[in-house]
Every structure is written in structure tokens, then in C-alpha cells.
Amino acid sequence: MAMIAKSTKTTTSLSVPNLFLFFTLLSVFSFFIFLFFTTSTTLNSSPSPHASSTINVYVADLPRSLNYDLLHRYWFSFSDSRLPTDTDHQAPLFPHRTAKFPPYPDNPLIKQYSAEYWIMGDLMTPPKHRATSFAKRVLDPLLADVVFVPFFATLSAEMQLGANKGAFRKKVGNDDYQRQREVMDAVRSTQAWNRSGGRDHVFVLTDPVAMWHVKDEIAPAVLLVVDFGGWYRRDSRGSNRSESDVIPHTQVSVIKDVIVPYTHLLPRLDLSQNKERHLLLYFKGAKHRHRGGIIREKLWDLMINEPGVIMEEGFPNATGREQSIKGMRTSEFCLHPAGDTPTSCRLFDAIQSLCIPVIVSDSIELPFEGMVDYSEFSVFVAVSDALKPSWLFNHLKSFSKEQKDRFRQNMAQVQPIFVYDNGHPGGIGPIPSNGAVNHIWMKVHQKLPMIKEAIIRERRKPPGVSVPRRCHCT
Secondary structure, eight states, X not given: OHHHHHHHHHHHHHHHHHHHHHHHHHHHHHHHHHHHHHOOOGGGGSOXXXXXXXXXXXXXXXXXXXXXXXXXXXXXXXXXXXXXXXXXXXXXXXXXXXXXSOOOOOOHHHHTTTHHHHHHHHHHSOGGGOTTOSEEEOSOGGGOSEEEOOOOHHXXXXXXHHHHGGGTTOSTTOHHHHHHHHHHHHHTTSHHHHHHTTTTEEEEOOSTTTTGGGHHHHTXXXXXXXXXXXXXXXXXXXXXXXXXXXXXXXXXXXXXXXXXOOOOOSOOOOGGGOOOOOEEEEXXXXXXXXXXXXXXXXXXXXXXXXXXXXXEOOOOSTTTHHHHHHHHHSEEEEEEEOOSSSOOTHHHHHHHTTOEEEEEOTTOOOTTBTTBOGGGTOEEOOHHHHTSTTHHXXXXXXXXXXXXXHHHHHHHHHGGGGOOOOSSGGGOSOOOTTSHHHHHHHHHHHHHHHHHHHHHHHHTSOTTOOOOOOOOOO
């Protein structure tokens, strides 16, 4: 018995340190495995489209006259009065008159708002080619998480502005208004709308004036907008600032709506193609803008004579595009001041050009926040600081080469996130899994619990009781 006891004691005394060492090594190994799979830059932390369940999307039944047939009208019967020498408005070369899915215009005034075209193109793609899509199209509205309204609202608005701007805010003689009314009459008569009060319907409104006449009717819905700048006042110049001219904040909110990118107008520059940049700061655009544009005018006057700074009037259309490419690719920083609205396509042109954005816009909202950390590749400057003489120039000069290189490396990682074009004719075909369309649907997917909560809250109200919408915008 004594021998047995001694043997047992010896075995026990040897096994404790061995077990301790074993579990220590196992913990260290597990920790490094965890780091391997979870550690990455903030820029790579955007979720994979297939990391969570997809979103079920039902496409509302609207006639082609409200989407693809509008494109046919654009190509063959539309003349944009805003572009007297519109070399960007040329009919496509392929058999376009019979094309089921015409291309979207290259006219930069319209192309920058083309999100509606690419989102719908993905949904119209046959199921066998949609393996990379986060949105799953369903044919029964009862199975849908959201209802997509297939109206090219921005194209409709821009065509009206280009053909007869004077009629835009009127209802008589306004083709865009007639189309808006047709859309709302169609969707509001459906069971899907009545079941949710429109809260689970998705509208693409990339131009701030899209669906201007019916904004109050679509206020409960999920709105895909480039920012909230166009929602604050209907017409600040033509009104007497009466209450009826003010659009309440309850119609737009980061809680229910999704900020989407403008479509970039300049081609992507790969990091391996980046060359020496001899300019400090570049800006191309209009000096004089309305609303928040007063900041731009003051910045222009402060920066125009600084060494290594280029401030140019113009827009990257067919004639100015090459100037913009050259300017953004040879400058360390690209200025992004507020204009008519807090943001513009200029920001996304800068990202594709690997030109570090300098954002001077205190009220800006940015796409895919929470998925992307813009501070990893952009410089944010308070308006009050930027308007101090020489402050901005000295601030940008203070960045080291290492800091600027790191900004560009981070920017190169997020370039694909802001790309809509899938490279297929008419936008019909597989989309990049890490592109803009999938990231938009992932952001809508994040809204689903709030949408369902709002619908349930509305249903439990007694008949005749009306509770005002309350949306926190910040």
C-alpha cells in the first residue's frame, strides 16, 4: 500500500506542471489564432457580404416607363439645356434601340447619381448570376424584409431640370411630377405598403431634389441619399422662410436612412501606379455655390496664392476630365469643402485617385460609417480652423511622408467599396462582393430591427390615434 501511495504521489507531482504547461501553450496558441482571424486595419473590417444572413428584397411592380424606358428617352429624345456642348450625351454604339437594359448616361451631371441604376441592375440579374449579391430577390412580398421601389427618381428629376427647369417646382407641365405621382399611386395601393405604412420600402434619392413633390409621403420609408443637405429647406431663395417651406428633420435620419456614395467620375489609380506628387493641395469645382458654399469661397481666397496649391474652376466633364485626373494624381491632398450640400462626388474621385481628402464640412454624413473609418485615410478640419489665415496650409505641410504614405495605403484598401460599376452591359451580371451595392444592402440590413419595431409600434395604436414621427438625426 505504501508503494502504491508513493507511486501515485509521484505521478501527481509530475502531471500538475505538465498540465499547467499544456494549458498555457494552448491558451497562447488560441490567442494567436484569434489575432490572426480578427486583427486587421479598420479599413478591412467591413463585413463580408456572406458573413451574415442575406436581406430578402421584393421589387415593387412598376412599369418600365419609370425606369429603363426613361433611359431610352434620354438617349433618343432628350437635350440637356444645361450643357450646350454636351459631348458626353452621345448614343451608345451597340444596338441600343432594342436593348432591354440601356447604359446609364456619361453626362457627369447625371452619372454622379447613378446608384439607382446599379442597385436595380443587380436585382434584375438572373438568380444564377447573383451568387455574390448580399440582397436575395424574392417574388412574394410576404417573404421580403424590404420592398425596393424601382423608380429612377434622380434620372427623372435631372431630365426635367435639363429640359425645363422653370417647371420643376410646378405640377402643371412637369413630367417629373407626373412620374412621381404615378409611383406613389401605385405603391400606396398595395398590401405591402398598407401593411407597413411604407416603412419597409426603399427609395433611391441620390439627387437632393429627387421626388421633391412627394417627400412627405415617402418620409417613413428607407431613403438612400448621398447626404441630408438637400432636405433642410425646399427653396431657401424663393421662400420667405415660412414654416411650410421647411422640411422637418423627422423626414430624414441616420437611424432609418442610408447614406450612399456618389458615383465617382474619375478612373481608379492602383497603389502600384502611384507616382511622386509635387503639389500640396488640389481643388477643381465652382467657387461660388449656394447655402454652405460661402465656406468654399472663403477657402478659395485664402488658399489660391499659397505655393503648391491649385484651385481651378470647372467640372470633370469630357473637356475637364483629364485636368481633374492630372490634378488629383499629382497632389498630396484634395480639398473637399461644403458646397450646395455638405458632400459631392469629388470626395470619391479623390479616393479613387489616392489623393488624401481634406474634408472641411462640419455637417457631413459619410457612406458606410461603422464599416469604414474615414480618419484612417482622410484629414478632417473644422470650418472655424480652416478659415484662419494660413492655418490649413501649415496644417497640411505638417504631415510627414510616412503619414501620407500610410493614408494612401489605407485608401487603396477601401477604393473598391465605393465602386458601383460591375463591368457588365446594362449593369446586368455578377457584382463585386466588396463593392458599393452590397455595402448599401448591408447597411439597409442593419436597419431591419428598427423597421420591424416601428411597424409593430404603429399597429398597436388604437384607431384614430396619431403619433408624430420622431427621428434623431445625429
